Amino acid sequence: MNRKYLYPILIILVTVVLYYGDEYVDKLNSPANKTLSNPERSGAEFNDTFLPASTTGEIVKHNFYTLSYSEEHEQAEWVAYELKKSDLSKSEFERPYFIEDKKVETRSADWRNYKNSGYDRGHLCPAGDRRMSFEAYNETFLTSNISPQDHDFNAGIWNRLEQKVRYWARKYDGVYVVTGGVLKGDLNTIGHENVSVPNKFYKIVVDFLDENYKAIAFLIPNKPSPESYFEYAVSIDEIEDATGIDFFPQLPDSIENEMEQTINLKVWGKK
DNA sequence: CTGAGTAGC
DNA sequence: GCTACTCAG
Numbered sequence: 001m002n003r004k005y006l007y008p009i010l011i012i013l014v015t016v017v018l019y020y021g022d023e024y025v026d027k028l029n030s031p032a033n034k035t036l037s038n039p040e041r042s043g044a045e046f047n048d049t050f051l052p053a054s055t056t057g058e059i060v061k062h063n064f065y066t067l068s069y070s071e072e073h074e075q076a077e078w079v080a081y082e083l084k085k086s087d088l089s090k091s092e093f094e095r096p097y098f099i100e101d102k103k104v105e106t107r108s109a110d111w112r113n114y115k116n117s118g119y120d121r122g123h124l125c126p127a128g129d130r131r132m133s134f135e136a137y138n139e140t141f142l143t144s145n146i147s148p149q150d151h152d153f154n155a156g157i158w159n160r161l162e163q164k165v166r167y168w169a170r171k172y173d174g175v176y177v178v179t180g181g182v183l184k185g186d187l188n189t190i191g192h193e194n195v196s197v198p199n200k201f202y203k204i205v206v207d208f209l210d211e212n213y214k215a216i217a218f219l220i221p222n223k224p225s226p227e228s229y230f231e232y233a234v235s236i237d238e239i240e241d242a243t244g245i246d247f248f249p250q251l252p253d254s255i256e257n258e259m260e261q262t263i264n265l266k267v268w269g270k271k
Numbered sequence: 272c273t274g275a276g277t278a279g280c
Numbered sequence: 281g282c283t284a285c286t287c288a289g
Binding site: 095115116120121122123126127128149151154155156158159162163 | 273274275276
């Protein structure tokens with residue numbers, strides 16, 4: 001057989017085995033042996049309680065993450081997803097092409113806006129967080145999930161933060177993540193569709209392992225930085241002020257208020 | 272891991 | 281317009 005066809009088929013086969021193999025193992029282990037300590041706190045219904053409010057009214061639910069799209073800025077104002085410990089498999093997939101998100105009614109930006117713009121097509125929900133299946137990985141390559149990022153920012157401090165989030169997901173047996181660019185003020189644009197270039201990006205990470213939810217948030221300039229992301233840690237309230245987004249409206253007020261005001265870096269491992 | 276640009280059908 | 285290949289931090 002031609003090698004051109006053999007390789008993709010092998011990838012698909014391996015993927016199917018990995019994907020359904022995990023489901024099979026889960027079935028064997030369930031419900032007597034629960035490897036996750038908080039399985040009842042997972043799934044779509046639970047995730048909905050962490051969804052931010054949309055300022056645009058255009059929420060799009062994908063299978064592996066949810067976003068709120070801003071047609072004005074031609075990108076998501078937030079992308080939200082649960083990153084489970086079990087999501088962190090090491091399957092390797094070939095990077096696909098970015099394609100339009102057909103679930104966005106106003107059409108998401110064409111990838112060509114980014115070509116020769118000087119900016120990366122920076123993932124909001126990282127491809128590295130969705131390697132549990134071929135479908136999940138590919139779903140991150142929708143243009144509704146990218147934002148113009150300075151390359152050295154994306155490959156540098158932002159990438160280091162994303163890897164830390166994966167570490168926290170392993171340590172805390174899953175975290176909830178909300179991330180996006182700050183779409184406010186006078187922003188430069190790129191491409192024929194005028195995709196806004198955020199000056200800052202934010203990321204909020206919630207550990208919901210026990211009843212005492214705790215969160216950490218970051219607001220980082222869209223430029224190279226040799227510093228630690230901890231230098232850019234802020235409260236969720238500060239991100240709400242900067243973006244105008246209400247992040248956890250569905251949580252009980254007492255939990256929301258406490259979580260959004262607090263900055264406790266030591267419990268997140270800052271030395 | 273995070274990405275880019277170019278050549279060719 | 282899409283795929284394959286090469287390359288960088």
